Amino acid sequence: MLGLYLHRDSAVHRLPAGAKMGGLLLLTAVVLTLPGAWGALAAMVAGAALLAAARLPPGRVLRDLRAPVVMLALLFGIQALLAGTGWQDAAIAVARFAALILLATVVTLTTRVMDMVDLFERLFGLLRPLGVNPAKMALMLALTIRFVPLLGDLVREVRMAQRARGVERNMAALFVPLLVKILTMADDLTAALEARGYDPADTGSQR
Amino acid sequence: MIELRSVTHAYGDRPVLHDLSLRLEERRIAILGGNGSGKSTLARLLNGLIVPTAGSVSVDGLDTRRDGRAVRQRVGFVFQNPDTQIVYPTVEEDLAFGLKARRLPRDEIARRVAAALERYGLARYRHQPAHQMSGGEKQLLAIAGVLVLEPSHVVFDEPTTLLDLRNRRKVIQLVRDLPQRVVVVTHDLDMIMDFDRVVVLEGGRVVADGPPAEAVPAYVERLG
Numbered sequence: 421m422l423g424l425y426l427h428r429d430s431a432v433h434r435l436p437a438g439a440k441m442g443g444l445l446l447l448t449a450v451v452l453t454l455p456g457a458w459g460a461l462a463a464m465v466a467g468a469a470l471l472a473a474a475r476l477p478p479g480r481v482l483r484d485l486r487a488p489v490v491m492l493a494l495l496f497g498i499q500a501l502l503a504g505t506g507w508q509d510a511a512i513a514v515a516r517f518a519a520l521i522l523l524a525t526v527v528t529l530t531t532r533v534m535d536m537v538d539l540f541e542r543l544f545g546l547l548r549p550l551g552v553n554p555a556k557m558a559l560m561l562a563l564t565i566r567f568v569p570l571l572g573d574l575v576r577e578v579r580m581a582q583r584a585r586g587v588e589r590n591m592a593a594l595f596v597p598l599l600v601k602i603l604t605m606a607d608d609l610t611a612a613l614e615a616r617g618y619d620p621a622d623t624g625s626q627r
Numbered sequence: 628m629i630e631l632r633s634v635t636h637a638y639g640d641r642p643v644l645h646d647l648s649l650r651l652e653e654r655r656i657a658i659l660g661g662n663g664s665g666k667s668t669l670a671r672l673l674n675g676l677i678v679p680t681a682g683s684v685s686v687d688g689l690d691t692r693r694d695g696r697a698v699r700q701r702v703g704f705v706f707q708n709p710d711t712q713i714v715y716p717t718v719e720e721d722l723a724f725g726l727k728a729r730r731l732p733r734d735e736i737a738r739r740v741a742a743a744l745e746r747y748g749l750a751r752y753r754h755q756p757a758h759q760m761s762g763g764e765k766q767l768l769a770i771a772g773v774l775v776l777e778p779s780h781v782v783f784d785e786p787t788t789l790l791d792l793r794n795r796r797k798v799i800q801l802v803r804d805l806p807q808r809v810v811v812v813t814h815d816l817d818m819i820m821d822f823d824r825v826v827v828l829e830g831g832r833v834v835a836d837g838p839p840a841e842a843v844p845a846y847v848e849r850l851g
């Protein structure tokens with residue numbers, strides 16, 4: 421999973437969210453259009469340089485990249501062995517993904533969620549004529565990022581409660597209380613959003 | 628002032644509050660009651676999170692049914708579980724959430740957030756993800772997230788229930804020092820002994836109402 425914002429006093433952190441997202445899109449286009457692995461290698465070098473410039477602790481970055489590395493290894497295996505594309509093409513595909521994940525990690529680790537959400541709210545604003553409410557979309561994005569770790573905690577909590585009662589592996593025993601907890605949490609969250617001044621009818625058009 | 632006039636509230640066909648009339652004028656008021664007595668429902672009525680099935684609730688003359696948004700700007704609400712109240716991933720961003728929802732200018736948001744970080748001892752957690760904080764720190768953040776909006780009243784729904792002794796003391800002191808009018812729903816009797824008024828609920832009705840020295844013994848007796 422990509423990392424959450426990690427505060428450091430660096431030029432990369434100070435760059436506007438729009439510039440970083442624009443740069444990411446541009447480099448994605450470069451990586452995907454250049455033939456062979458050259459684009460991917462160039463993007464990886466750029467990503468590594470940006471990580472160094474952002475003064476992010478390598479240990480933390482590597483920890484965030486553990487899961488994607490496993491995923492990429494699986495992808496390589498499937499491509500090379502099962503899809504029959506040959507190991508060279510599989511390596512190029514994996515190198516491209518790795519470069520993009522590295523660049524995306526730089527963006528997420530150096531950009532505050534609020535700045536990212538503001539950017540997406542402005543972009544979603546372009547879809548207002550289609551009936552899209554940019555404020556709601558932006559809030560949805562922020563809540564997703566905030567509640568993913570919380571849902572992980574809930575799963576662990578329910579699992580532990582089941583184990584304490586002697587249930588080791590039972591999907592129904594996990595799913596039902598988890599669903600109840602999530603629905604209760606959603607209910608409380610709705611009330612909390614209202615209590616903190618969020619107005620669901622607000623379209624964000626004044627911003 | 629918060630005023631409840633002949634308030635009745637039911638969830639479906641299950642009545643929770645029965646014909647309640649109260650004028651909440653004192654600076655610090657506690658609501659006591661056993662489980663299912665209707666105290667959390669009463670708390671949520673006070674800032675228009677729910678509206679009564681019958682009767683009315685008003686805050687400084689504003690009706691919660693008609694002027695819900697304006698009422699919620701005056702009455703802050705702190706929930707028992709801070710996890711459901713924290714919206715943004717990091718401390719600084721979450722403090723800014725309510726201010727942004729009110730469309731305050733950026734420099735005003737930055738000023739208020741910086742002041743809240745200092746005042747509530749959260750400055751060193753500024754960029755920390757909320758899910759990595761302890762229960763007590765999260766509760767402080769949830770409270771700060773409400774107080775940064777500068778409401779004139781604050782309603783707390785069991786704010787110390789999930790806290791250890793040290794954090795419980797911290798929250799009690801914070802509530803004690805608040806200049807706002809405060810309504811606290813709690814089972815924590817130590818917290819409310821110096822409050823101005825204690826309202827005791829049972830089965831959705833007021834069964835005792837007065838200073839702590841009178842109302843708390845009545846509550847203890849009923850529970851015993």
